Amino acid sequence: MSVTILDTVKNFVNFISDPSLAVVHFSANWADQCGQVDSVPTVILFKNGTQIDRVDGADAAQITSKVKSYSLYKGTTVTSMQKLEERLKALINKHKIMVFMKGTRDAPRCGFSRTLIQILNATGVQYDTFDILTDEEVRQGLKEYSDWPTYPQLYVKGELIGGLDIIKELQANGELDATINAN
Structure with missing residues (x-):
């Protein structure tokens, strides 16, 4: 530059x-x-x-x-942005419940991710994770795609539920089980 x-x-x-x-x-x-x-x-x-x-x-x-x-997006074409969006959609829909986080479910790399994993584990629900620290394109692209600037991000059936603050709120209101177990 x-x-x-x-x-x-x-x-x-x-x-x-x-x-x-x-x-x-x-x-x-x-x-x-x-x-x-x-x-x-x-x-x-x-x-x-x-x-x-x-x-x-x-x-x-x-x-x-x-x-x-x-x-990261300097010089990217509309086609490459479309490919990224397709990739993000595929990742989001990889499992009924997907968590995009720093680290993995077995080794969270930040306190927010660790807390979200603890909450999900306590529900007994099956879910998958994606470590955003391993892929900068996904890390930055998902922020824009979801219009949610922070991680972790929880998706259920391809829909963004929110980050840790939203999950804690749903848990406190007794709505978390219904949200993550929605058919």
Whole structure:
């Protein structure tokens, strides 16, 4: 990724209109505080002239993460996006109950995944899991596909039920068994 100085509105519009990811960091070379990224309050990410995300504040890790995740799709075609969607649908429907999580049912790699597995195991229901840490394309693609930004994600019969917070709520309301055992 190269740095381009955008000194006119026309240059800016042309830059962000590109179908590839454009990351815009606003600065003013006459302002001493703009000498470091830490002092710049906003980074905006564009694709095809449309703002797709932003980072407010000096969070280099978050900026890096967002650039990497959106760069995953850089240069992808409509066909490859359709193939990813087909793959996601196949994974979601691989089992009546599917959990997309960090780690596996036998070795969860985060507390949220571990707690969800404990809840499901206590119900005695049969389910399958997919370790999103083994496949970055699925990890990022499923967030967009399901419009659910976090993991774990629980699906029943191909439908997103939600993450751990939703599952805990269903459990607390006595609705979890009915939800996961729906015909």
